[in-house]
Amino acid sequence: MTNDQRLCLEVEQLSCARNNKTLFEDLNFSLHSGEIMIVEGNNGSGKTTLLKLLCGLRSPDQGTIKFNHQEIDDLAREYNDQLLYLSHKNGVKADLTARENLNSFCQLYGQPAEFVDEVLVKMELVNEADISCRFLSEGQNRRVALARLLLSPAPIWILDEPLTALDEAGVELVKKLLHLKLQREGMIIISSHHDLNIDEGIGMQRINLTPSLLTSVA
Amino acid sequence: MNAYLAILKRDLILANRNRSALFNPLLFFALLATLFTVATSASTEMLSEISSGIIWVGALLASLLSIDNLFRSDYEDGSLEQWLLSPNKPTFMVLMKVLSHWLVSGLPIILITPLLAVILHFPMTGLNVLVLSLLIGTPVLSLVGAIGLALTLGLRKSGMLLPLLVLPFYIPVLIFANNAVLISASGGDASAQLTMLLAMLVLALTLTPITVVYCLKLSLG
Numbered sequence: 411m412t413n414d415q416r417l418c419l420e421v422e423q424l425s426c427a428r429n430n431k432t433l434f435e436d437l438n439f440s441l442h443s444g445e446i447m448i449v450e451g452n453n454g455s456g457k458t459t460l461l462k463l464l465c466g467l468r469s470p471d472q473g474t475i476k477f478n479h480q481e482i483d484d485l486a487r488e489y490n491d492q493l494l495y496l497s498h499k500n501g502v503k504a505d506l507t508a509r510e511n512l513n514s515f516c517q518l519y520g521q522p523a524e525f526v527d528e529v530l531v532k533m534e535l536v537n538e539a540d541i542s543c544r545f546l547s548e549g550q551n552r553r554v555a556l557a558r559l560l561l562s563p564a565p566i567w568i569l570d571e572p573l574t575a576l577d578e579a580g581v582e583l584v585k586k587l588l589h590l591k592l593q594r595e596g597m598i599i600i601s602s603h604h605d606l607n608i609d610e611g612i613g614m615q616r617i618n619l620t621p622s623l624l625t626s627v628a
Numbered sequence: 629m630n631a632y633l634a635i636l637k638r639d640l641i642l643a644n645r646n647r648s649a650l651f652n653p654l655l656f657f658a659l660l661a662t663l664f665t666v667a668t669s670a671s672t673e674m675l676s677e678i679s680s681g682i683i684w685v686g687a688l689l690a691s692l693l694s695i696d697n698l699f700r701s702d703y704e705d706g707s708l709e710q711w712l713l714s715p716n717k718p719t720f721m722v723l724m725k726v727l728s729h730w731l732v733s734g735l736p737i738i739l740i741t742p743l744l745a746v747i748l749h750f751p752m753t754g755l756n757v758l759v760l761s762l763l764i765g766t767p768v769l770s771l772v773g774a775i776g777l778a779l780t781l782g783l784r785k786s787g788m789l790l791p792l793l794v795l796p797f798y799i800p801v802l803i804f805a806n807n808a809v810l811i812s813a814s815g816g817d818a819s820a821q822l823t824m825l826l827a828m829l830v831l832a833l834t835l836t837p838i839t840v841v842y843c844l845k846l847s848l849g
Binding site: 462465466467468469487490491493495497498499500501502503504505506510514515517518519520 | 630631634635638641642645646704705706707709710711712713714715716717845848849
């Protein structure tokens, strides 16, 4: 990827309050292709809120979020095009089968559905592919949701606790996908309580939202 | 365009797998109309006078009853934020959601209306206009209901709030529609009222998607 195609996400003086309680103030960082930002913090410290702000689902009380030097509010769909967001909720329809869910993700992203079978194999969902997701376990539903990582072409991933409910093999799989994404010049913003085994060498930033610890270490 | 049709198709499949959502409003509508024939001691003249009102109020309440299906499950399982953040036009997706909801809960009501019109001794000269007014009016109800639902999605207890928010906006539709039906049943020309209804539909079609997207973002944030 050439230099001018590099992605750049800049956060300037971001502040956010929720229920009259300030979650964070004056948050500054910038992130580029091939870099990962790990958001840490106690429960209720605003990790999910920060991720929602970064994908534009919520407007900041103060400060700006810029993607390639333009505010994300002005970009709207152009920014959505670059973005894959995974929240606590799986976004998986319980009445559809795993395969149907994956097909509907493809349609949503405007991608051909030819890779669905391949992705089902990779996510180890082949035997469950034609069972209604209502009857799958929490971890299997999580795998269906995580199949998005393989189906969406978006270069930026914003992942909110992607490893919850996954078994060891699932956790390893996601870690592998994260590494692969970074090698391919993607950008990842992730909140997680797991150790992600990311090498310090590749641009990694940590941010801790626990009020007394609010620091950003590049 | 494909993503929008896919949403429509997906919703229709889901509705087919969850038939109670399909039949509840229909059953409610049919019960309401038939109960009236019993409760009004079957005086034919009185029934035929109020029959259009019964049918329209029934359709309106049935629409209100089913509006929750429009976004609630998508909101709870997280599909809603996924399609708001997808690279598609959110307003078009809202239109598709409303269309699928109307096909599932609005259209069946219109289809059984002629049957109920017979039960309620509705004057058959006005049947065309009655069906036409429902065809134009019920989509308006769905569209306006979508705004109310989008606004109240994030609230924990929104039970009574939604009807309170939405009913005032349903009333103009009810007035013009019922007026059109009454006029045509007595042999008059109801085109003015129907045009007014059509204007409401155009207004709702153009403005509600934008409002709904905005309200959904508020509820999700």
